[in-house]
Amino acid sequence: MFRFIRRGTFYGGIFLPSEKSSTENRPIEPLPLPERLYVPVAEGAVPAVHNGDRVRAGQRLARSESGYQDTFCPVDGRVRALAVAATAWDDEVLTVEIEVQQERLTPPSSTAASPPDWTAIAEDAVTQAVLLGAGSARADNGGLAAEQIKQARQRGVAHVIVNGMESEPCRTADHRLLVEFGALVVGAAHRLHEYLDAKRTYVAVDAAQKELVRAMHELARRTPIRVVDLPNRYPVGTDPLLVQTLLGREIPLGREALDIGALVLGVDTIFHLGRALSEQVPATARVLTVAGAAIDRPGNYWVPNGTPVRHVLQSAGLKSQPSQLIVGGPMTGRSLPDDDIVLTLRCPALLALLPQDGTRAPSTACVRCGWCAEVCPMMLEPALLLQAIELQQERQLARLHPGACIDCGLCSYVCPSSLPLASSISDVRASLENGTDRGQTNGA
Numbered sequence: 280m281f282r283f284i285r286r287g288t289f290y291g292g293i294f295l296p297s298e299k300s301s302t303e304n305r306p307i308e309p310l311p312l313p314e315r316l317y318v319p320v321a322e323g324a325v326p327a328v329h330n331g332d333r334v335r336a337g338q339r340l341a342r343s344e345s346g347y348q349d350t351f352c353p354v355d356g357r358v359r360a361l362a363v364a365a366t367a368w369d370d371e372v373l374t375v376e377i378e379v380q381q382e383r384l385t386p387p388s389s390t391a392a393s394p395p396d397w398t399a400i401a402e403d404a405v406t407q408a409v410l411l412g413a414g415s416a417r418a419d420n421g422g423l424a425a426e427q428i429k430q431a432r433q434r435g436v437a438h439v440i441v442n443g444m445e446s447e448p449c450r451t452a453d454h455r456l457l458v459e460f461g462a463l464v465v466g467a468a469h470r471l472h473e474y475l476d477a478k479r480t481y482v483a484v485d486a487a488q489k490e491l492v493r494a495m496h497e498l499a500r501r502t503p504i505r506v507v508d509l510p511n512r513y514p515v516g517t518d519p520l521l522v523q524t525l526l527g528r529e530i531p532l533g534r535e536a537l538d539i540g541a542l543v544l545g546v547d548t549i550f551h552l553g554r555a556l557s558e559q560v561p562a563t564a565r566v567l568t569v570a571g572a573a574i575d576r577p578g579n580y581w582v583p584n585g586t587p588v589r590h591v592l593q594s595a596g597l598k599s600q601p602s603q604l605i606v607g608g609p610m611t612g613r614s615l616p617d618d619d620i621v622l623t624l625r626c627p628a629l630l631a632l633l634p635q636d637g638t639r640a641p642s643t644a645c646v647r648c649g650w651c652a653e654v655c656p657m658m659l660e661p662a663l664l665l666q667a668i669e670l671q672q673e674r675q676l677a678r679l680h681p682g683a684c685i686d687c688g689l690c691s692y693v694c695p696s697s698l699p700l701a702s703s704i705s706d707v708r709a710s711l712e713n714g715t716d717r718g719q720t721n722g723a
Contacts, residue, residue: 289515290655290656290658291656291658292512292514292520302570303451305451305455307566308581309386309581310580312381313590315379316354316356316377316585317377317585318353318377318585319585320340323343323348324341327340330358333357334377336354338352349410353563354381355379356378358377359378361373362374362375365619366622367615368613374585405470407555409428412553412562428475428542430537431475431542434540435475438479439477439542440481440483440544441468441480441483441545441549442483442516442518443482443484444485446512446515447514449608450608452565452627454491455579456546456550456566462498463554465502465504466553466557468482468549469502479505485509509524514685519685520685522539532680547627563584564624565584565627566579569595569631570631573597573598574631582622587619588619589619591629597631601633604631606630610688640697642699650695655689655690659683662698664681665700667679668707682708682711684705684708686705
């Protein structure tokens, strides 16, 4: 079936309720420090400290071979142990347990957000800043930001996209970074533009945020940075759709934005890069949106890497016991089994929901409404995919291209029959990717 897509947009998608009013106008504030931090060490990195060592904020805790996954200490304190803890992505991660020995964590100051002359910064400083600022951060697609910047320079990418489209409900951390540190973000994007010798650098922001759009346009004047205000139709904030919307190009199945000459990085990553350039400080904390009906004091908090979820909930206050905890947004976030989880620099939001927020009706038979196909931004047929999965029709499944799914969750969101469309397709896509990886390994 032929489907017309107007340039500057994408097929499908939906305007979701924003649910941002409780946090979008709340300035970034420091979270009270816990007694202990459990700072995750990247796989393959070697701890550079020992039990009993005194450590200072910004000190290297673990060293990786590439340098891109070095771990830095968020606070002054003492190393208590090398311990195993759970994160939202892994049940067993090596961490450095730090006994905190300072009263509060000072958030970055917006008054000193940008040095007077970014062009005066030596080129080599960008490489070092990447190690400090973006080395531990990850882009929205999960790739290591520092490695992506390195590959972008090697490949000579033409376009850089700074993703400020928080199209999922509840999330406002990037919005507050742009409001309070817009000069830093634009300055860092400008420096990255020159470092990569890019043809064009875009900063994508929500068109509904009129004041922010005007402020960002003013900050970008007399720079090569192009601020683009886009309708916040979910899931425009994903790499494939943002590239398609801004550049009019599709990322081939199994490839990434770098393969078609584009680098997509989140506002948070550019913010950390800017701080590393201007203040020579590593990424050890991030802005975390804490929201949900169970939260007494929702807001955007400056949270150190390795903070336990339990401490965040206690500090933000609970009206009642949450029925569900989610790291990330309600559409693509990860549900937590309990609050005994450690937050990392990859966590943009923590949502504490009550029963009425996440209750879905039991699944019933498909009514063939076709709504899932109408909203799917990748033009898939989710209902037919689920049928092929349930009937184990491998040939039919291959023809329906489950590998093109971007895990936006829209098919399940709109389904009147409450079918497990998104989760089933995601599981099959993951198994196909693993199978492909094994095949490539065996073939090599």
